[in-house]
Amino acid sequence: MKKQYDSKESEKKWKNYWEKNKIYKFNPNSKKPIYSIDTPPPTVSGKMHIGHAFSYAQQDFVVRYRRMQGLNIFYPFGTDDNGLPTERLIEKEKNISAQKLGRKEFIKICLQTLEKELRPKYIQDWKSIAISCDWDIFYTTIDKHSQRISQKSFLDLYKQKREYRKRTPFMWCPECQTAIAQVELEDKEKDSQFIYIKFQTSLNKPITIATTRPELMPACVAIHVHPDDKRYKKFIGKKAKIPFFNREVEIYANKDVDPDFGSGAVYHCTFGDMDDAEWIEKLKIKPIEVMNKDGTFNAKAGKYENLNSKQARKEIIQDLQEKNLITKIEPIHHVVNTHERCGTEIEILMTDQWFIKYLDLKKEFLKQGSKLNWYPKYMKNRYDNWVKGLKYDWCISRQRFFGIPFPVWYCNNCNEILLADEKQLPVDPLIDKPKPCPKCKSKEFTPEKDVLDTWATSSLTPQITASLFPKLSKKLYPSTLRPQAHDIISFWLFNTVAKSYLHNKKNPFKDVVISGWALDPKGKKMSKSKGNIVEPQEMIQQYSADALRFWAASSKLGEDLSFQEKELVAAKKLVNKLWNASNFSFSHLEDYKTKPKKLETIDLWLLEKLNELVKECTEAFERYEYSKTKIETENFFWNTFCDYYLEIIKDRLYNPDKRGKQQKLSAQYTLHISLLTILKLLSPITPFITEEIYQHYYAKKEKCKSIHISEWPKFNKKTTKTEIGDKAIEIISKVRKIKTQNNLSLKTPINLTLDKKDEKLLKPILEDLKAVTNAEINFGKFNIEIV
RNA sequence: GGGCCUGUGGUCUAGUCUGGUUAUGACGUUGCCUUGACAUGGCAGAGGUCGAGGGUUCAAAUCCCUCUGGGCCCACCA
Numbered sequence: 001m002k003k004q005y006d007s008k009e010s011e012k013k014w015k016n017y018w019e020k021n022k023i024y025k026f027n028p029n030s031k032k033p034i035y036s037i038d039t040p041p042p043t044v045s046g047k048m049h050i051g052h053a054f055s056y057a058q059q060d061f062v063v064r065y066r067r068m069q070g071l072n073i074f075y076p077f078g079t080d081d082n083g084l085p086t087e088r089l090i091e092k093e094k095n096i097s098a099q100k101l102g103r104k105e106f107i108k109i110c111l112q113t114l115e116k117e118l119r120p121k122y123i124q125d126w127k128s129i130a131i132s133c134d135w136d137i138f139y140t141t142i143d144k145h146s147q148r149i150s151q152k153s154f155l156d157l158y159k160q161k162r163e164y165r166k167r168t169p170f171m172w173c174p175e176c177q178t179a180i181a182q183v184e185l186e187d188k189e190k191d192s193q194f195i196y197i198k199f200q201t202s203l204n205k206p207i208t209i210a211t212t213r214p215e216l217m218p219a220c221v222a223i224h225v226h227p228d229d230k231r232y233k234k235f236i237g238k239k240a241k242i243p244f245f246n247r248e249v250e251i252y253a254n255k256d257v258d259p260d261f262g263s264g265a266v267y268h269c270t271f272g273d274m275d276d277a278e279w280i281e282k283l284k285i286k287p288i289e290v291m292n293k294d295g296t297f298n299a300k301a302g303k304y305e306n307l308n309s310k311q312a313r314k315e316i317i318q319d320l321q322e323k324n325l326i327t328k329i330e331p332i333h334h335v336v337n338t339h340e341r342c343g344t345e346i347e348i349l350m351t352d353q354w355f356i357k358y359l360d361l362k363k364e365f366l367k368q369g370s371k372l373n374w375y376p377k378y379m380k381n382r383y384d385n386w387v388k389g390l391k392y393d394w395c396i397s398r399q400r401f402f403g404i405p406f407p408v409w410y411c412n413n414c415n416e417i418l419l420a421d422e423k424q425l426p427v428d429p430l431i432d433k434p435k436p437c438p439k440c441k442s443k444e445f446t447p448e449k450d451v452l453d454t455w456a457t458s459s460l461t462p463q464i465t466a467s468l469f470p471k472l473s474k475k476l477y478p479s480t481l482r483p484q485a486h487d488i489i490s491f492w493l494f495n496t497v498a499k500s501y502l503h504n505k506k507n508p509f510k511d512v513v514i515s516g517w518a519l520d521p522k523g524k525k526m527s528k529s530k531g532n533i534v535e536p537q538e539m540i541q542q543y544s545a546d547a548l549r550f551w552a553a554s555s556k557l558g559e560d561l562s563f564q565e566k567e568l569v570a571a572k573k574l575v576n577k578l579w580n581a582s583n584f585s586f587s588h589l590e591d592y593k594t595k596p597k598k599l600e601t602i603d604l605w606l607l608e609k610l611n612e613l614v615k616e617c618t619e620a621f622e623r624y625e626y627s628k629t630k631i632e633t634e635n636f637f638w639n640t641f642c643d644y645y646l647e648i649i650k651d652r653l654y655n656p657d658k659r660g661k662q663q664k665l666s667a668q669y670t671l672h673i674s675l676l677t678i679l680k681l682l683s684p685i686t687p688f689i690t691e692e693i694y695q696h697y698y699a700k701k702e703k704c705k706s707i708h709i710s711e712w713p714k715f716n717k718k719t720t721k722t723e724i725g726d727k728a729i730e731i732i733s734k735v736r737k738i739k740t741q742n743n744l745s746l747k748t749p750i751n752l753t754l755d756k757k758d759e760k761l762l763k764p765i766l767e768d769l770k771a772v773t774n775a776e777i778n779f780g781k782f783n784i785e786i787v
Numbered sequence: 788g789g790g791c792c793u794g795u796g797g798u799c800u801a802g803u804c805u806g807g808u809u810a811u812g813a814c815g816u817u818g819c820c821u822u823g824a825c826a827u828g829g830c831a832g833a834g835g836u837c838g839a840g841g842g843u844u845c846a847a848a849u850c851c852c853u854c855u856g857g858g859c860c861c862a863c864c865a
Contacts, residue, residue, distance in 0.1 A: 261864045566814045576827050584824030740831045747822045
């Protein structure tokens with residue numbers, strides 16, 4: 001072994017070795033029980049960020065443990081690279097506009113850029129932190145296979161009458177120019193103005209409304225007041241005149257109105273929010289649609305045509321002020337709904353969209369959620385919370401280019417919805433053709449241009465991966481494990497459970513392991529704008545991938561972890577310590593062959609401690625609590641093993657003539673076993689250094705190609721308490737203290753008097769004690785005398 | 788407004804579910820030790836009202852209640 005461990009060289013070497021020797025290969029023919037992982041497909045975004053490194057490392061810990069338990073691991077890898085996020089990334093990277101380029105050309109560029117530039121580079125980052133996927137089982141959410149599964153899902157749900165297309169007011173992002181779903185909303189606090197506006201009425205008395213969106217005046221269709229509001233009772237049923245627009249609207253009684261908010265009178269526009277849409281439907285009012293898809297106003301807005309909301313608001317306030325129609329302007333701090341991808345305030349537009357009907361299934365979804373094994377348990381609350389708060393059916397159509405197309409055409413003659421044949425999939429309705437209309441036999445049709453919401457596909461990952469092995473699909477689906485971070489419980493987890501229920505009436509996975517977030521050193525969220533981003537690639541350069549993983553292992557399951565560079569420093573030191581301790585051990589194990597007839601007392605004690613450690617680590621891993629394994633093993637290795645045990649056995653190892661050959665053999669045996677065990681316990685967390693050391697010595701002995709497919713240490717369920725080692729440590733510690741207090745080297749010889757009452761207990765380890773403390777030992781009253 | 792998590796020496800943290808001798812470890816800090824794996828080391832020291840208050844108990848960091856700081860998710864009045 002080299003004197004120094006070179007992590008860069010070593011990590012590269014073993015990464016290649018694992019790939020070449022297919023260490024992580026899934027074996028479809030094996031009879032071993034399968035452990036399958038529904039790996040999160042990361043959204044292709046240029047570079048892996050520290051949050052990825054954090055959560056993928058954590059799932060890899062538990063997978064590596066299961067692999068060593070002898071399970072047949074099905075650990076695929078996918079990338080999520082269709083839909084809005086990818087479009088936005090490629091528009092930015094290539095400095096192009098999807099709208100300007102047109103669909104065909106844009107899709108071509110997306111596919112090419114993904115294939116040749118983004119994806120291959122991106123995946124390397126995951127390989128560099130030793131994610132032990134079977135990289136041969138690879139999918140992307142835009143590939144033909146995923147398209148087929150996703151379109152098949154659409155057809156199935158349509159046939160179940162779970163999908164419908166409807167022209168309806170729905171949430172719309174004017175920046176991305178597409179409809180979005182409830183889950184894509186993000187709250188943003190904003191300072192704005194609350195404008196009080198006077199409306200003339202048929203009562204010849206004015207009524208004052210309050211609004212944050214005066215620019216929607218041209219779309220005002222009604223005014224609402226509470227039926228019991230004394231101020232306004234008289235107005236009910238009367239008409240109000242809209243300033244600038246020669247129109248009158250009715251004043252309605254509406255129990256939804258809060259008399260204490262604003263002026264107590266609401267002006268009702270098309271559409272300020274989703275409630276406006278509800279009122280319109282309820283009262284059968286004719287909407288006035290004033291907004292274009294890009295968020296600007298159309299001709300119905302009169303002089304405000306072509307302006308966007310912000311510009312129109314400024315102008316209309318000015319105009320109203322000139323006419324003296326504004327009675328008050330209040331500053332207001334309120335919450336607006338924005339699109340989580342771009343931060344743009346959403347609008348409500350009347351458009352044709354596809355929906356999955358599922359609000360009627362809330363109860364069933366809650367039941368499905370409670371059937372999952374949640375780690376940690378409390379994360380289920382977030383799921384329940386989300387399901388209970390669902391208000392709208394799932395809008396799955398997006399008015400974008402790069403995504404999975406709907407397998408749908410519309411008959412030009414009779415408007416019938418024409419579905420693709422399942423055998424035809426995947427189809428692109430813009431290129432492929434349907435069979436003649438079954439109703440009217442027409443061959444004229446219009447293709448659906450919209451694409452599916454990216455979550456409509458990524459919610460099928462268990463089915464996508466399981467169907468790659470058709471013969472095994474029943475064993476692979478449901479998956480054993482769904483690992484993911486808590487921020488996408490409402491997105492990915494819920495959608496997957498929902499789809500799996502809709503299709504198969506069962507859960508898509510059994511265990512759910514939720515990881516937290518990587519935060520900056522102060523515990524704040526990392527973001528580019530704050531400039532507190534930590535680049536995992538740089539940390540790997542500086543400290544090694546093992547060190548980065550070691551840091552990731554310090555988080556308790558489900559909890560956020562602030563990034564601490566000192567953890568990486570500590571990890572690097574641990575790696576170094578492992579190297580040196582192994583170096584020392586192997587130099588004394590060259591002539592080691594078999595177990596001795598009898599083990600020394602202190603060796604028995606260490607092995608018992610080791611047994612306890614294995615028990616604890618195994619039980620912790622069974623509960624997915626990798627951090628406990630990390631802490632316990634690190635402490636045992638550094639403290640018990642290195643600081644005490646190695647010092648105790650040195651004399652036996654170096655001086656067999658004096659101490660006896662059997663005594664040396666006992667130490668060798670214990671050393672052999674305990675180091676191997678430590679390496680194995682740590683191997684899921686730091687796979688590179690443990691492999692490097694294993695290959696130096698143990699691989700041949702165990703006739704195993706890699707520590708990562710070697711057997712996880714077994715333990716005796718019965719642990720027997722032996723106090724002898726703890727007593728030894730106590731004595732050694734006292735001796736060291738005296739020597740240190742006297743500024744002496746620990747080698748300094750002493751006369752040690754031990755308590756008479758301990759004589760019987762300590763007799764078996766007397767020689768070891770003598771050697772490690774460099775003492776002459778007597779019994780009497782405890783005393784340390786420097787010679 | 789609803790739900791959930793969280794507050795331990797200067798910093799990060801174990802322990803909390805299953806209450807029990809001087810509260811774990813790391814970083815930092817102080818002093819010493821160049822000892823035959825390792826100075827990226829070893830040994831020892833200083834440093835803690837376990838967020839605050841109340842309760843249960845022989846006994847509380849741990850269980851219960853109230854308050855308070857931090858965080859996350861959800862809802863929201865135009």
